[in-house]
Amino acid sequence: MLQTDLWKRVVIWGLVALGIYFALPNAFYTRVEMHNDAVKAIEKQGSTAELEAQAALWPAFLPSGLVNLGLDLRGGAHLLAEVRVADVYASRLETLWPDVRDALRPERDSVGTVRLQPSNPLELRVKISKPEGMEKALEVVRGLAQPVVSLTGAGSTDLEVNGVDDELIVTLSEAERQAMDERTVRQSLEIIRRRIDAVGTREPTIQRQGTDRILIQVPGIGSTAELKAIIGTTAQLTFQPVVGRGSDKDAVAGVGNEVLPAGDEEGLFYTLEQAPVVTGEELVDAQPTFDQNGRPAVNFRFNPSGARKFGDYTANNIGSPFAIVLDGEVISAPVIQSHIAGGSGIITGNFSVEESTNLAVLLRAGALPAALDFLEERTIGPELGQDSIDAGRVASVVAGAAVLLFMFLTYGLFGVFANIALIINIAMLFGVLSMIGATLTLPGIAGIVLTVGMAVDANVLIFERIREELRTAKGPARAIELGYEKAQSAIVDANLTTIITAIILFVMGSGPVRGFAITLGLGIVTSVFTAIFVTRLMIAMWFRRTRPKTIEV
Amino acid sequence: MRMRLVPDNTNWDFFGRSKLWLGISGVMMVVALISFFVQGLNYGIDFRGGTTIRTVSAQPVDVGGYRNALQPLELGDVSISEVFDPSFGADHNVAMIRIQAQDEEEAITAEATEQLRQALSTVAPDISFASVESVGPKVSGELIQTAVIAVLLAIGAVLIYIWLRFEWQFAVGAVLALVHDVVLTIGVFSEVQIKFDLAIIAALLTIVGYSLNDTVVVFDRVRENLIKYKKMELKEVLNISINETLSRTIMTSLTTMLALIAMFVLGGDVIRGFVFAMMWGIFVGTYSSIFIASALLLRFGVKRDWTRPDANSGNQYSNIDA
Numbered sequence: 001m002l003q004t005d006l007w008k009r010v011v012i013w014g015l016v017a018l019g020i021y022f023a024l025p026n027a028f029y030t031r032v033e034m035h036n037d038a039v040k041a042i043e044k045q046g047s048t049a050e051l052e053a054q055a056a057l058w059p060a061f062l063p064s065g066l067v068n069l070g071l072d073l074r075g076g077a078h079l080l081a082e083v084r085v086a087d088v089y090a091s092r093l094e095t096l097w098p099d100v101r102d103a104l105r106p107e108r109d110s111v112g113t114v115r116l117q118p119s120n121p122l123e124l125r126v127k128i129s130k131p132e133g134m135e136k137a138l139e140v141v142r143g144l145a146q147p148v149v150s151l152t153g154a155g156s157t158d159l160e161v162n163g164v165d166d167e168l169i170v171t172l173s174e175a176e177r178q179a180m181d182e183r184t185v186r187q188s189l190e191i192i193r194r195r196i197d198a199v200g201t202r203e204p205t206i207q208r209q210g211t212d213r214i215l216i217q218v219p220g221i222g223s224t225a226e227l228k229a230i231i232g233t234t235a236q237l238t239f240q241p242v243v244g245r246g247s248d249k250d251a252v253a254g255v256g257n258e259v260l261p262a263g264d265e266e267g268l269f270y271t272l273e274q275a276p277v278v279t280g281e282e283l284v285d286a287q288p289t290f291d292q293n294g295r296p297a298v299n300f301r302f303n304p305s306g307a308r309k310f311g312d313y314t315a316n317n318i319g320s321p322f323a324i325v326l327d328g329e330v331i332s333a334p335v336i337q338s339h340i341a342g343g344s345g346i347i348t349g350n351f352s353v354e355e356s357t358n359l360a361v362l363l364r365a366g367a368l369p370a371a372l373d374f375l376e377e378r379t380i381g382p383e384l385g386q387d388s389i390d391a392g393r394v395a396s397v398v399a400g401a402a403v404l405l406f407m408f409l410t411y412g413l414f415g416v417f418a419n420i421a422l423i424i425n426i427a428m429l430f431g432v433l434s435m436i437g438a439t440l441t442l443p444g445i446a447g448i449v450l451t452v453g454m455a456v457d458a459n460v461l462i463f464e465r466i467r468e469e470l471r472t473a474k475g476p477a478r479a480i481e482l483g484y485e486k487a488q489s490a491i492v493d494a495n496l497t498t499i500i501t502a503i504i505l506f507v508m509g510s511g512p513v514r515g516f517a518i519t520l521g522l523g524i525v526t527s528v529f530t531a532i533f534v535t536r537l538m539i540a541m542w543f544r545r546t547r548p549k550t551i552e553v
Numbered sequence: 554m555r556m557r558l559v560p561d562n563t564n565w566d567f568f569g570r571s572k573l574w575l576g577i578s579g580v581m582m583v584v585a586l587i588s589f590f591v592q593g594l595n596y597g598i599d600f601r602g603g604t605t606i607r608t609v610s611a612q613p614v615d616v617g618g619y620r621n622a623l624q625p626l627e628l629g630d631v632s633i634s635e636v637f638d639p640s641f642g643a644d645h646n647v648a649m650i651r652i653q654a655q656d657e658e659e660a661i662t663a664e665a666t667e668q669l670r671q672a673l674s675t676v677a678p679d680i681s682f683a684s685v686e687s688v689g690p691k692v693s694g695e696l697i698q699t700a701v702i703a704v705l706l707a708i709g710a711v712l713i714y715i716w717l718r719f720e721w722q723f724a725v726g727a728v729l730a731l732v733h734d735v736v737l738t739i740g741v742f743s744e745v746q747i748k749f750d751l752a753i754i755a756a757l758l759t760i761v762g763y764s765l766n767d768t769v770v771v772f773d774r775v776r777e778n779l780i781k782y783k784k785m786e787l788k789e790v791l792n793i794s795i796n797e798t799l800s801r802t803i804m805t806s807l808t809t810m811l812a813l814i815a816m817f818v819l820g821g822d823v824i825r826g827f828v829f830a831m832m833w834g835i836f837v838g839t840y841s842s843i844f845i846a847s848a849l850l851l852r853f854g855v856k857r858d859w860t861r862p863d864a865n866s867g868n869q870y871s872n873i874d875a
Binding site for chain 2: 080
């Protein structure tokens with residue numbers, strides 16, 4: 001009667017101790033947080049006396065995992081960006097034209113002359129002057145297709161080529177598009193991560209969502225404007241030869257040229273050769289600096305191949321202007337004074353210090369392969385977050401106290417057992433949350449409060465059952481045993497259904513809803529554990545010690 | 554002496570007026586649905602896109618002044634409301650400004666936010682934005698779709714679970730009670746026009762879980778009593794089961810309610826709608842598990858032969874030692 005095997009008792013108390021052990025750091029939140037930050041800083045930049053002192057605030061042998069606070073509690077910025085994957089298709093097709101032209105040139109006798117036709121950006125239209133040579137043209141252009149390298153696209157090639165009348169229409173195959181999307185999004189993710197790391201904030205979350213979306217959460221940032229300036233800029237840097245300049249934005253550019261506006265002067269336009277001499281991809285370093293007039297500027301250095309191209313070009317074109325183009329805008333167009341051999345240079349423009357610093361970060365991290373659209377954007381100020389934490393804390397304490405008092409008044413001594421179990425339950429819940437590194441959000445706190453209310457349910461079921469069994473007068477020990485036994489199926493069914501909904505919430509939900517699902521789901525698991533096993537052990541211990549003839553529940 | 558919310562050994566008749574209760578619930582559901590279709594829900598930006606800004610200022614909120622200040626920006630539909638909470642001091646005045654989703658823009662731009670701040674600072678010079686949330690129409694459409702799917706999935710999963718654990722009549726009874734709770738909750742949100750956002754969906758699903766929890770505990774007892782009292786009339790069995798579990802039903806609802814009331818009063822205004830949804834849900838959930846689920850079960854009828862096939866007879870291993 002009311003016996004539990006020794007090993008079971010050890011396991012139960014062991015789990016309780018483990019839960020409390022892992023929950024412990026949360027009781028000293030600021031201290032542990034400073035310790036963690038200091039440890040990370042020491043790893044990164046070496047130790048200083050100050051960092052060592054901060055690290056010593058929390059003993060190293062204790063666990064230091066904390067429940068992360070969500071953006072709604074800590075304050076910060078949240079952005080959901082969609083990568084314009086289709087942008088990349090267009091530029092891919094653009095670069096295909098010279099290849100098509102060169103491939104068809106030797107076949108001039110059968111296909112005649114070839115001309116690029118205007119078309120929507122997702123296809124390449126080429127007109128041949130001898131429609132009867134279409135067969136041959138198709139064969140040649142299809143020969144340019146490459147096999148797609150991806151798991152899903154195995155066996156297919158990247159181009160689809162069709163002939164309509166005298167026009168060849170080249171489009172990208174579905175498999176190639178998918179493979180390109182994948183590459184584009186991965187590359188964007190990597191570049192965003194590098195850019196944010198360069199700015200250096202605590203624990204940013206940068207996750208891919210779905211096929212073409214990226215979720216960025218940065219705690220402690222006051223506005224998304226700053227964040228968007230960092231990640232929203234494509235930062236495509238090119239160095240292009242200047243053909244001419246004027247004030248007409250619709251100036252005839254000529255084949256292979258383009259007209260771009262000047263960034264620093266309203267109404268000024270440059271005509272540039274489209275093919276760049278060097279691009280930002282060949283940069284190895286960029287640093288903010290000041291030019292000889294003391295204005296903010298950015299210093300850059302090319303890799304060896306970039307340096308060679310840059311050096312050769314400057315040697316051959318002394319005296320001509322040369323445009324530095326960033327995201328379709330000419331930042332500056334200096335005249336080449338001399339041969340620049342070392343592969344380093346300086347970009348001047350109308351920068352503020354902040355802009356030059358940002359530009360340096362962007363150039364170092366590399367250009368985004370495609371532009372981003374921001375679909376969702378949330379900024380929570382740190383004060384609001386702190387208010388929510390404070391309110392949540394007070395509410396939790398009051399809610400807990402009310403439930404504890406209520407249980408004691410209703411069930412007396414047994415209520416005390418249930419209350420101890422409830423406190424253990426909360427500690428274990430925090431322990432598990434810390435262990436898995438979960439994020440606590442405001443709805444998450446509500447989930448905990450709800451758990452507090454519902455956690456007693458299992459015990460209420462058991463105690464009510466014991467009361468009933470006592471009425472049929474089988475003696476206290478038997479009544480307790482039967483109470484636990486018969487309440488079991490109701491407890492299991494009731495909690496499993498709640499777990500089902502928590503799982504669905506977790507899978508389908510996002511952000512704060514997910515945080516709520518985690519605390520609710522874990523709360524159910526820990527509350528059933530403490531209610532069934534822990535209170536039972538406590539009651540058994542009490543019962544063996546006192547051997548009461550009658551009990552009141 | 555112990556506190557007793559429900560006296561011991563109650564034998565209240567819960568089915569004498571079951572038609573009345575079902576009728577009331579039916580009418581309430583119709584009212585809720587009419588309200589939903591006529592008035593609609595006050596969707597938050599999660600579901601219809603747009604921007605909400607929480608402003609804080611030491612000056613009292615001047616809704617008209619704010620509106621006039623924003624007029625020249627031509628933002629379309631703008632709604633401004635003051636937020637009250639007992640924890641705010643006299644120099645902490647909060648307003649929520651909601652702006653409809655702008656054309657050809659997904660999320661709000663930084664420049665637009667700055668323009669808004671400048672426009673508002675003509676009315677309240679010290680105004681600051683405690684939070685700015687913006688959701689593009691593309692995402693909001695998906696969010697509402699996911700939310701509906703989540704609620705339907707939860708109900709479906711639970712239907713299957715109870716069907717497996719009990720009988721189909723129980724499953725249908727529980728799920729109808731559940732639909733009742735969800736419909737009434739949506740009805741209240743439509744009637745009172747509280748902001749309906751993603752968090753409310755979480756609350757709805759919690760209500761689904763909680764209401765079931767209650768219903769399942771009663772059904773579990775019904776199953777037990779069906780085995781115990783083989784000859785008793787079904788109505789009697791149901792009534793006994795509800796009476797036996799009544800004390801627990803009230804007790805658990807009350808502790809949960811206590812916790813939620815604390816959260817409602819002290820948890821701050823950000824979460825109040827969410828907590829309100831749960832409080833209401835627990836109220837109707839408790840009601841429906843006592844008055845609706847079992848009354849439906851009575852109308853469906855259940856199988857009365859709950860004797861399990863004897864494990865030792867009839868299967869291929871039973872006579873192994875014989």
